Amino acid sequence: MRNQSFRRAAGRLVVKAACATLACAAFAGIGATAARANNIIVLNSGEATLSLIDDKTHQVIGTVPTGKEPHHLFPTPDNSSLIVANSVSNNLLFVDPKTGKPQRWIENIEDPYQLGFSPDNKWFVTTGLRLDRLDIYHYGGAGNFTIAKRLPLSAMPSHLAFTKDSNTVFVSLQVSGEIAAVDLPTQRVLWKMKVGAAPAGLWLTPGEKYLLVGMTGADYVAVVDWRNQKVVKTIQVGKAAHNFRSMVDGRHVLVSSRVSNVISIIDEESLEKVGEINGLLPGPDDMELTADKRYLWVTFRFARQIGVIDMQTKKLIKTIPVGRSPHGIYFYDRAPVMSPNGA
Template sequence: MRGKIVVFASPSFFMFVGRSLIAACGLLAAFSSFAAAPAAAAGNTVVVLNSRDATITLLDQTTYKEINTFPVGKEPHHLMPTPDNKSLIVAAATGNALLFLDPKSGQLQSQVKDIVDPYQIGFSPNQKWFIANGLRLDRIDIYGYDGKNLKLAKRLPLPSMPSHMAFTADSALAFITLQGSDELAAVDLATQKVKWTMPIGKQPAGVYMTPDNKYLLVGVMGSDYVAVVDWRTQKIVKKIKTGDGAHNFRPQGDNRHVFVSNRVAGSINVLDLNTLESVGSIAVPGGPDCMEVTADGKTMWVTQRWLKRVSVVDLGTRKVIKTIAVGRSPHGIYFNNRASEL
């Protein structure tokens, strides 16, 4: 993979991975073609990744009805919008591919093969860096990004099982949870070297930087708490008790609260970012995992890994108001009319 270049071509955001830069006409020949899927009203499509089925299910956010389910690369786990919001990137881990979807309709735009084990992906806040965590291969791939092209800068081994990531506000450091070695790693993005590692708890998963850039919150999946980390001193300053299997985070969008899903407990805790305390919980059975919040802040959609379902939660009453059948082991979830990630 050394020296490979990834080229993004707006507005359709086509992408090619090769050993050298190639002419634009060569880009079009590099992509697989997909049939367009039916779509809901613009912005109302919910994208759900069914990891074990190797499929994506599209749901209508208003009617809760299934629009379409279509096959993709094996084990699609995580997803995120591109910086220009023209595409939604889906990482198919054991499928060794990145898929590009229209973020409003969920229709496939293109795919890139031979991206090895992209489990979790992320852009740094300044959009200079793009990282793909290879959980099963114990490494991360760091790409430089110039707003159009991605170029592999470093393939960095990390023991073991690099999972989720977060960044400092200045994009100097990336923080990677290591599920296999029960650690948190800090990677210097300028040098592409590990700056430090620290023990964090059994099977750390989700990691979230507080809006003030002061603390990291780490979901300790092998236990029942969120570790509050002063990343400057590399110390755990607090443990917020949540529920068994504390896993992933989603901000409410009010710059004050963040949700954490507890896979084993079948619940979601509401954390106050000012007090660093749990201020409530929501019962969502069946391995709640990834969450998405509507732009108006009224509802949250949650994937239930063990029940092949998605639940819709009324955030006013903190009750599940709807469950929708999807594929096996639903993981990542996204819709375009989403709340801020602060």
């Protein structure tokens, strides 16, 4: 279902230079500790802020203003900046990936909901959930984005996954229940196919053999033979299967289920569910894994909290209050993603 704030946003809301000043002033008030830390960065979509959490104490040490409805984030190819996509404010906020300190803004990036760079870093792509389109940019480095194509994709294009050769990006279309394959060099739709109710998160298995699709409108992950445009299997997980995160062991991937409040473990070789993490708060969504693979951090969108899961015991061991509707999460010292999806 479309967010009501998306319906109310009839035009572009431009964030003026004063907004950048406000964000920097807010960060300055946090103190010198924030500037030295490797902070966990959490986007509070419902409050137009990001929370900074000290990675040692697990305490919230500050809140920084963003644009309106920040949902997702992605590091620049050189990892010097973390891009926060403000979907309703139509802009990007660049922050220091270690500290969360604001660096600069780029305006007139329309409705950036999900975002990502192609593996060869030539393309920067955003989904316009509110505007029903895919925006493809040439990326010239140093924050230089030049629009290549605004491609209509109805309805509610959501998540992305890139092939390793950077030729194709897959896009989930939540309202039509489809996934689309888009050719990046020509910026055209190669094909669309039905996969089920409200597809969201996308994940390519090792060797790009299959595309996994999280069904937010159902209780399964669809396994797609994308070369032949065919669903070959469904994997039962919790209700509202949504987003993926690699376990970085070459074999397993996690999928969050926002209604059943569980995270399932899928074997990417056998394509079976082999485990489950339960006892979670409402709305598990985005996930991030520490560099040592010991702890999984999760945003709980319906609980205004994030959680820390011990991956040895598969238990939730800590929760931390943040802002309303926490969504994207990132920290600099993290395990690699090990997938063409990127961050």
